[in-house]
Amino acid sequence: MYHSPSQLPVLAIAAVVAAIAAAEPAVASQTVQSKTVKINGVELFYREAGPSNAPAVLLLHGFPSSSHMFRNLIPQLSERYHVIAPDYPGFGHTVAPANFSYTFASVANLIDTFTQTIGVKQYTLFVQDYGGPVGFRLAVKHPERLQGLVIQNAVANVKGWNPDAVKQFAPFWKERNAETEKPIRALLTADTTRFQYEHGTTRPQNLSPDAWTMDQAGLDRPGNDAIQLGYLFDYQNNVAAYPAWGELLKKQQPPTLIVWGRNDPFFTMKGVEYFRNLLPQAVVHDYDAGHFALETYGDEIAAETLNFLDALPRR
Template structure:
């Protein structure tokens, strides 16, 4: 009889539930899976997506964790009030997510953040450092050097003087062509790219009035850049448990963004993937596996 090595244990899928809760007078949609009494993993999505970007990851992480992924106001299936009703700033979105965690009884959590999720997650951490057990960072930055210089060059005139002309490169980010580009550029395993991802995102961008909200958010992004020193100081001072899962071919955020986190938190664990901005589309099992291993090593939640 030939002896065979034991096969690796399969990641057990967990059913995802779809819910809506009222937060600050707004209907906030979220996806949730896993035991109610398990440690919380808070998933914060990027632009121009929503909790939809975590659709494949959530079931893989929810066996021993309560995984929660909200849509921000103006994104996905959450309410999208007009600019005159809601201030589309990253500080305002962070306040909504903060109130959302209270509404769903998540008083302690690990934050998984990608793209826009970074500015929101870091604001939560500065406001409630005692609540944050650690971070999983996927292509989100906290330094100007982490940006593609061409993107900074395109945004700089808009931030320095907002008008119809300087808005043009920003509004180009809202087109179907650019949304598809965000998913396909630099992605290996092309056969794993689902058109559902960019079609879903574009449907949100194309809703009446949504372009104005998105332009407002991109205008406010300069405030995130101003906050970078505070976020860097937080990481350097507190040395939180940190896992970095990086799509190396991201057209917006470069490896210098990932390397900064490793410099500030030397104990951080860094994994590289031959992937683009939305690495979960092609490497979800790989990222789920290192995430579960990282989560298992954290001190028990209080």
């Protein structure tokens, strides 16, 4: 096609603008989208925000929450990152068939398929509580996909547990019956759910009651107690997998940020020490907070997470 000389500067500028647009992520919308995708019979709900061509951050929630625990973090990260936060079966808005196997291995396989289905080939993992067993399994299965790791009160060794919690679970894992289930069922009550948010916090004014009331509404759904007891019984397989996770982290040395509520009644600072020994280059920040540190130190954790993500090498 012929272009007159007067057209060439304009065309050259247009070409440069197009190249920049293709190379750099678009400005993110602050709107967090709610989506559902069907995977092997599971109607998996997830929240998504940020430019689709930006580096991906996969947020993996804990117990007894859902992607709702990241409701404030997602808009802060999505200014320049593609942020995805799914709900596991039995949590939030995800709907699973009756024959779904409620184990951490099954959830990890589901999230693995989910990332491939939505076209996310590499990601930084942000894991909290249950998100640890899910995320560490993903890392072992696909170490080449892991660009970075953010750990918020998720353990990978027994010493990171409060010893009283280990004593509580031991009889249940040894022999599951109505008697050994009793103390475990207490974890599903409204008092315990609220305790998980309130214990150890020094900023109670930052706690939204919407967090624990929404979590409890999910736990109280008909039949959900059986699902949660299934996960809690299966947690012993996470403990058995701790050595494999530690070996992977020690070998791969992924860039790691640790943001930890130091007053967590379940997962202690010994869990942080373990990660420090495995990952000596990890950046560590601990806060005067409890298990759900994001609720009271969300802005600080978001800022540290953005600093960490910005420093990651781009693949």
